[in-house]
Amino acid sequence: MPSCSAKCGRNAILKRPKTSDVLCKECFFEAFENEVHFTITRAKLFTPNTTVAIAASGGKDSTVLAYVLKLLNEKYDYRLKLLLLSIDEGITGYRDDSLDTVKQNRDDYEMSLKILSYKDLYGWTMDEIVAEIGRKNNCTFCGVFRRQALDRGANLLKVDYLATGHNADDIAETVLMNILRGDLARLSRCTSIITDSGDGIPRVKPLKYCYEKEIVMYAYFRKLVYFSTECVFAPNAYRGHARVLLKDLEKIDPTVIMNIIHSGETMKVSETSKMPKLTNCTRCGYVSSQEICKACVLLEGLNKGLPRLGIGKSSKVKRLLKENEEKNKSSGICRGEEDKTCLCSGTDSMKPVKINELVLKELRI
Numbered sequence: 634m635p636s637c638s639a640k641c642g643r644n645a646i647l648k649r650p651k652t653s654d655v656l657c658k659e660c661f662f663e664a665f666e667n668e669v670h671f672t673i674t675r676a677k678l679f680t681p682n683t684t685v686a687i688a689a690s691g692g693k694d695s696t697v698l699a700y701v702l703k704l705l706n707e708k709y710d711y712r713l714k715l716l717l718l719s720i721d722e723g724i725t726g727y728r729d730d731s732l733d734t735v736k737q738n739r740d741d742y743e744m745s746l747k748i749l750s751y752k753d754l755y756g757w758t759m760d761e762i763v764a765e766i767g768r769k770n771n772c773t774f775c776g777v778f779r780r781q782a783l784d785r786g787a788n789l790l791k792v793d794y795l796a797t798g799h800n801a802d803d804i805a806e807t808v809l810m811n812i813l814r815g816d817l818a819r820l821s822r823c824t825s826i827i828t829d830s831g832d833g834i835p836r837v838k839p840l841k842y843c844y845e846k847e848i849v850m851y852a853y854f855r856k857l858v859y860f861s862t863e864c865v866f867a868p869n870a871y872r873g874h875a876r877v878l879l880k881d882l883e884k885i886d887p888t889v890i891m892n893i894i895h896s897g898e899t900m901k902v903s904e905t906s907k908m909p910k911l912t913n914c915t916r917c918g919y920v921s922s923q924e925i926c927k928a929c930v931l932l933e934g935l936n937k938g939l940p941r942l943g944i945g946k947s948s949k950v951k952r953l954l955k956e957n958e959e960k961n962k963s964s965g966i967c968r969g970e971e972d973k974t975c976l977c978s979g980t981d982s983m984k985p986v987k988i989n990e991l992v993l994k995e996l997r998i
């Protein structure tokens with residue numbers, strides 16, 4: 634058995650996927666934790682005496698994130714108050730089980746836990762949305778709603794930061810996807826370690842440089858409890874292609890993951906490129922590049938029996954809204970204020986879609 638390359642005198646039991654170093658368990662833990670600490674301090678991710686909500690899905694990444702943040706917080710006296718925030722998308726046989734894991738983490742790590750559900754926030758579970766839209770585009774709904782739900786949760790909890798478990802593979806995949814799609818706006822911000830959620834609560838990614846394989850290894854050797862089942866609904870097809878490509882490249886040379894992130898970080902979008910201007914959604918007030926944010930358009934579509942409304946380009950959405958408006962006007966369907974099915978401007982349906990205010994009030998702590 635080879636000896637640990639950190640020269641601690643112990644036998645090596647693993648080969649680090651990121652560096653190919655052969656290490657013993659203890660030296661691997663130290664290397665992994667030191668790298669996260671270095672990432673946090675170099676990017677000045679947190680200021681002392683603040684509160685951090687850890688977005689906890691029960692999966693390996695957010696479980697390792699919660700564990701390592703707690704460990705580093707105590708070891709280096711970051712003076713952070715850590716708590717867990719989970720979103721229950723309402724996916725039977727998936728999220729209900731993974732939330733049990735989060736509850737276990739809550740007890741093991743002695744952190745408080747807040748769970749917000751899509752049903753309470755939007756009036757729909759993902760099971761119900763999939764029954765409407767089918768399995769093909771459901772990831773669009775889930776992703777858009779989750780992003781906003783996490784921001785709303787962070788606001789309710791009045792935290793200073795929202796930390797997510799996005800890892801190096803996730804970020805490299807996103808860079809590839811944005812290049813393949815030619816999405817310059819997203820490309821220019823997808824590698825940022827701190828992003829603005831739009832409500833003034835920064836989102837941070839302390840595991841940005843951690844390889845997925847090492848996160849799995851870390852969780853395994855630390856015997857952490859996490860939930861490893863894939864979502865029961867169809868995976869995001871486009872991300873799937875980027876993922877397969879990245880995994881194939883990683884087999885040839887593991888440094889490609891860091892190289893892609895580095896390329897994304899240093900790439901500069903030409904000043905002549907047209908970038909979307911950020912504004913606030915006229916309905917819910919959430920930050921958006923459109924007059925009405927994606928979540929409100931998707932919700933409107935669901936509530937009006939047009940679930941495909943927000944799928945695809947914004948020009949298509951505008952066309953659909955216009956077509957629907959003309960159709961309703963010519964058929965005399967629109968009956969103004971009392972009409973709950975009409976998409977005409979000026980009717981009830983164009984009033985801001987308020988996320989169930991009562992529920993939010995109740996959840997505030």
Ligand SMILES: Nc1ncnc2c1ncn2[C@@H]1O[C@H](COP(=O)(O)OP(=O)(O)OP(=O)(O)O)[C@@H](O)[C@H]1O
Nearest residue numbers: 688689690692693694695696718719720797798799
């Ligand atoms: N339902 C959720 N509730 C809270 N946070 C979530 C939820 N789903 C995802 N996140 C956050 O977003 C990050 C990236 O999401 P992703 O879909 O890759 O997570 P996952 O594969 O379900 O679980 P994990 O990334 O924790 O292994 C997670 O690490 C977590 O911080």
